[in-house]
Amino acid sequence: MNINLVAFxxxxxxxxxxxQKFDLKKGNxxxxxxxxxxxxxxxxxxxxxxxxxxxxxxxxxDFLLSENDEVVIIPPVSGG
Amino acid sequence: MNINLVAFxxxxxxxxxxxQKFDLKKGNxxxxxxxxxxxxxxxxxxxxxxxxxxxxxxxxxDFLLSENDEVVIIPPVSGG
Amino acid sequence: xxxxxxxxxxLKTADCEAFVAxxxxxxxxxxxxxxxxxxxxxxxxxxxxxxxxxxxxxxxRKIAEQAMQQxxxxxxxxxxxxxxxxxxxxxxxxxxSTPHRAAAFEACQYCIDTLKETVPIWKKEYFEDGExxxxxxx
Amino acid sequence: xxxxxxxxxxLKTADCEAFVAxxxxxxxxxxxxxxxxxxxxxxxxxxxxxxxxxxxxxxxRKIAEQAMQQxxxxxxxxxxxxxxxxxxxxxxxxxxSTPHRAAAFEACQYCIDTLKETVPIWKKEYFEDGExxxxxxx
Numbered sequence: 001m002n003i004n005l006v007a008f009x010x011x012x013x014x015x016x017x018x019x020q021k022f023d024l025k026k027g028n029x030x031x032x033x034x035x036x037x038x039x040x041x042x043x044x045x046x047x048x049x050x051x052x053x054x055x056x057x058x059x060x061x062d063f064l065l066s067e068n069d070e071v072v073i074i075p076p077v078s079g080g
Numbered sequence: 081m082n083i084n085l086v087a088f089x090x091x092x093x094x095x096x097x098x099x100q101k102f103d104l105k106k107g108n109x110x111x112x113x114x115x116x117x118x119x120x121x122x123x124x125x126x127x128x129x130x131x132x133x134x135x136x137x138x139x140x141x142d143f144l145l146s147e148n149d150e151v152v153i154i155p156p157v158s159g160g
Numbered sequence: 161x162x163x164x165x166x167x168x169x170x171l172k173t174a175d176c177e178a179f180v181a182x183x184x185x186x187x188x189x190x191x192x193x194x195x196x197x198x199x200x201x202x203x204x205x206x207x208x209x210x211x212x213x214x215x216x217x218x219x220x221r222k223i224a225e226q227a228m229q230q231x232x233x234x235x236x237x238x239x240x241x242x243x244x245x246x247x248x249x250x251x252x253x254x255x256x257s258t259p260h261r262a263a264a265f266e267a268c269q270y271c272i273d274t275l276k277e278t279v280p281i282w283k284k285e286y287f288e289d290g291e292x293x294x295x296x297x298x
Numbered sequence: 299x300x301x302x303x304x305x306x307x308x309l310k311t312a313d314c315e316a317f318v319a320x321x322x323x324x325x326x327x328x329x330x331x332x333x334x335x336x337x338x339x340x341x342x343x344x345x346x347x348x349x350x351x352x353x354x355x356x357x358x359r360k361i362a363e364q365a366m367q368q369x370x371x372x373x374x375x376x377x378x379x380x381x382x383x384x385x386x387x388x389x390x391x392x393x394x395s396t397p398h399r400a401a402a403f404e405a406c407q408y409c410i411d412t413l414k415e416t417v418p419i420w421k422k423e424y425f426e427d428g429e430x431x432x433x434x435x436x
Binding site for chain 3 (some may be wrong): 086088089090093126127128133136137138152154155156157158159160
């Protein structure tokens with residue numbers, strides 16, 4: 001399944017791009033995306049937290065992704 | 081002993097003046113002044129608190145007054 | 161650094177904010193008191209503030225000094241107004257800058273809470289049917 | 299009433315203060331974040347802020363709505379800036395008005411604390427010898 005990754009902050013540095021197609025080979029949940037992403041880009045595992053947003057909303061591990069979803073990688077925030 | 085009373089807020093309304101000579105007949109402490117003052121002006125007893133300042137500083141009950149001291153009557157404050 | 165002012169004209173938040181500005185500040189908390197249009201459901205027309213001025217300034221300075229020490233504040237500005245104030249006008253502004261924000265909240269709240277307890281300033285509320293010295297009676 | 303703004307130019311405290319003004323307000327608390335000149339003793343040259351804008355605005359609105367309800371606030375204004383900021387410049391202002399002052403302190407602190415936890419905004423600190431995404435690593 002192909003999804004569209006969008007990355008901000010340090011996640012963009014790790015991914016190498018602010019947007020990128022990603023082929024999710026096994027599974028269709030946020031949790032499975034996280035596993036595949038960190039296996040391909042181990043630096044994600046070093047972050048203090050790693051969250052994902054779909055439809056401009058934080059989504060939990062069990063959220064079901066669909067083909068061509070835009071999934072935003074949210075590394076630890078530091079606004080304010 | 082004569083002292084000079086200065087009164088603000090509701091204390092001025094009770095005293096009838098913003099400044100007034102007061103003849104302290106018995107004793108020379110703030111506590112004794114308070115007793116004599118409330119006996120002459122019973123409305124002081126109805127206040128939520130009644131404090132006194134000499135030299136621009138709150139003084140305790142046992143503070144010793146001297147002839148011609150300026151004693152400021154501080155009714156409950158309500159700044160801010 | 162401490163800035164204490166007792167004024168009989170308009171208070172400006174920008175003045176207090178400018179005083180507490182510091183390159184070492186990570187957070188500034190500003191409390192702005194405003195005259196409310198009602199007290200316990202009763203319509204307020206205006207307020208009169210009076211102060212025992214030299215002592216009020218001394219007591220406000222004491223509060224600021226205590227807060228500087230207790231909360232490691234960088235700068236504190238306290239402005240209080242006296243005279244007649246209309247609804248929405250500002251009787252008091254307190255600004256505190258600190259290296260970290262939590263201390264700024266604590267210090268600012270300490271200042272306004274203590275000011276209301278110790279500083280010799282009195283306000284009279286004017287209603288449609290009379291007037292009252294605020295907090296005078298239990 | 300809630301006012302949320304994400305801007306790429308100077309934030310002004312007066313704008314947030316004006317928005318939260320209300321005749322029913324007894325107290326307004328304003329938090330002003332400023333860019334500090336050092337982090338853990340290391341000299342900071344400047345900061346870059348970036349945001350996932352639509353979601354940042356949504357999350358700031360959620361925080362304000364929660365605070366309105368939880369603390370009975372009258373009005374809340376949250377302005378956040380993105381782009382490059384120099385030392386002393388303002389990345390965030392939060393103003394809250396409430397009928398009684400204690401709630402204004404609580405609500406304002408809730409807003410800034412929660413903003414720092416949930417709003418998708420990131421800052422990079424520039425030092426003389428490098429740069430770092432703040433809070434990225436444990």
